[in-house]
Amino acid sequence: xxxxxxxxxxxxxxxxxxxxxxxxxxxxxxxxxxxxxxxxxxxxxxxxxxxxxxxxxxxxxxxxxxxxxxxxxxxxxxxxxxxxxxxxxxxxxxxxxxxxxxxxxxxxxxxxxxxxxxxxxxxxxxxxxxxxxxxxxxxxxxxxxxxxxxxxxxxxxxxxxxxxxxxxxxxxxxxxxxxxxxxxxxxxxxxxxxxxxxxxxxxxxxxxxxxxxxxxxxxxxxxxxxxxxxxxxxxxxxxxxxxxxxxxxxxxxxxxxxxxxxxxxxxxxxxxxxxxxxxxxxxxxxxxxxxxxxxxxxxxxxxxxxxxxxxxxxxxxxxxxxxx
Numbered sequence: 001x002x003x004x005x006x007x008x009x010x011x012x013x014x015x016x017x018x019x020x021x022x023x024x025x026x027x028x029x030x031x032x033x034x035x036x037x038x039x040x041x042x043x044x045x046x047x048x049x050x051x052x053x054x055x056x057x058x059x060x061x062x063x064x065x066x067x068x069x070x071x072x073x074x075x076x077x078x079x080x081x082x083x084x085x086x087x088x089x090x091x092x093x094x095x096x097x098x099x100x101x102x103x104x105x106x107x108x109x110x111x112x113x114x115x116x117x118x119x120x121x122x123x124x125x126x127x128x129x130x131x132x133x134x135x136x137x138x139x140x141x142x143x144x145x146x147x148x149x150x151x152x153x154x155x156x157x158x159x160x161x162x163x164x165x166x167x168x169x170x171x172x173x174x175x176x177x178x179x180x181x182x183x184x185x186x187x188x189x190x191x192x193x194x195x196x197x198x199x200x201x202x203x204x205x206x207x208x209x210x211x212x213x214x215x216x217x218x219x220x221x222x223x224x225x226x227x228x229x230x231x232x233x234x235x236x237x238x239x240x241x242x243x244x245x246x247x248x249x250x251x252x253x254x255x256x257x258x259x260x261x262x263x264x265x266x267x268x269x270x271x272x273x274x275x276x277x278x279x280x281x282x283x284x285x286x287x288x289x290x291x292x293x294x295x296x297x298x299x300x301x302x303x304x305x306x307x308x309x310x311x312x313x314x315x316x317x318x319x320x321x322x323x324x
Contacts, residue, residue, distance in 0.1 A: 001052060001307075001308060001310075001311060002048075002052060002058060002311075004311060004314070004315055006042055007045050007048045007049060007052075007190075009045045010048065010058070010059065011045065011062070011066075011303075012041070014062050014065075015069065018035075018066065018117075020032050020035075023112070026106075027106055027109055028109075029062065029098075030077075030094045030102055030103065031113070033097065034073050034076070034077055034094055034106075034142070034294075035093065035320055036041040037089045037091055039051075039089055039272040040322075041069060041175040042205075042315075042319065043068045043069060043070045043072055043173060044066065044068055044176070044257065045315065046173060046176040046177050046198065046315070047061050047064055047068055047177065047182065048062070048065055048180060048183040049085055049311055049315070050176070050177040050178070050180030050186075050194050051181065051234035051310070052182040052184065053181065053185045053194075053308050054184035054186045054304065055184040055185055056182075056192070058186060059181045060122075060245070060257065060280060061180040063118065063128055063183075064118060064133075064176075065176075066117050067114045067115070067117040067133065068114075068133075068172070068175070068176050069313040070113050070305045071110070071133075071137065072112035073110060074107045074110035074111045074114065075107065075140055076088060078093070079093075079144065080095060081093075081104065082105055082144070082148065083231070084156045085227070086169055094106060094107075094238040103188075106190070107322035113300065115288070118130065118133055120159040120220060121176050121183075121284070122183075122300065125182045125272065127180075128182050129179045129182055129183075132175055132178060133175065133179070136174075137241065138173050139167045139171045141282060142167050143165070143166070143168025143171075143264060144168055146168070147164055150234040151232075151234075152278055153317060156234045156239055157202075158236065158240065161234065161235070161236055165203060165206040165207075166203065168206075169202050169206040170198070170199045170200075170201075170203050170205075171199070171202070172202070173202035174195045174198030174199045174212065174287045175195070176198065177192050177195060177197060177198040178195040178198070181194045190303055190304070193301050193302045196298045197295050197299045197302070197312075200295035201292070201319065204288045204289075204295065204316075204319065205293040205320070206237075207236055207284055207288040207291070207318050208288055208322065210237055211237070211284050211285070212322075213225065213227060213229075213235070213237075214228070214237060214275060214281070215272075217312060217323055226265075226272070229267065229272070230264045232315040235242050235300025236284055237275055237281075238271075238279050238321055240277050240278075241253060241271075241275055241282055241283075242254075244280075244283075245278060249274060249278070253274050253275065256270050256274075257270050267285075268280055273321040288320055289320075292316065292320055294319075296313065297317065299312060
């Protein structure tokens with residue numbers, strides 16, 4: 001079995017070989033730029049790991065791995081426009097470095113490129129992977145729309161929020177594992193179990209992201225701390241704070257949410273203090289651990305030797321132990 005670093009290196013070599021040295025430059029330069037930012041490359045790594053559970057050649061899943069990473073980065077490029085985010089992975093977002101029109105069109109091209117890459121997959125598994133990929137792409141868009149709807153929705157329940165991150169984040173991680181398993185020759189039952197493992201892992205991953213947005217370290221997180229608070233984003237943290245606050249604390253919280261003239265730093269500091277008072281950090285950690293436990297229980301049912309699963313367990317643990 002390869003280590004995660006070995007699989008990542010294998011993937012990065014293939015990514016570097018994508019034929020993106022094309023014109024017009026203002027279409028392809030942003031694509032090369034966003035793909036060169038690096039990042040954790042979680043989805044393609046999971047895809048290759050899942051493939052290697054069932055065969056000795058993880059490269060059999062390289063085409064879906066590439067398609068998944070290009071698609072994922074397309075979603076980030078467009079999400080950053082919608083969120084008005086200034087940086088991504090510590091670098092200027094595409095819409096800042098160029099402009100919004102360039103970012104939109106380059107993102108569109110990346111989505112098409114992802115399908116073009118997947119279309120070159122071996123016919124033996126393309127028939128299974130293509131509809132799965134398309135369904136996932138739609139679900140990611142559904143999740144993003146729910147996320148945007150929440151901005152103007154008066155109240156959001158925890159269940160609604162968990163459904164949103166299920167669609168926006170978890171399904172793409174789940175599909176990465178299932179497509180890798182399919183490429184490696186897994187049985188339908190094992191491929192489905194890995195999909196479910198990915199769903200639970202993806203939920204835990206997003207909850208950790210919510211946590212880091214408030215309690216992360218600016219030097220390692222790669223994005224501004226408190227960004228979700230500054231824009232009143234309805235995260236697991238905020239939804240639970242509103243739900244669990246007593247009337248006086250809720251009024252204080254809603255007052256800070258309504259502020260538009262005070263410095264963002266004051267708002268972030270004040271709302272973080274309310275989270276601390278209500279033990280929201282601990283609540284988020286408990287929810288994250290619940291989904292991680294479910295993920296490992298699902299993985300235990302996959303019919304490969306336990307020693308083969310160690311690399312997936314290690315990566316899943318790293319996703320919740322990370323500081324960025």
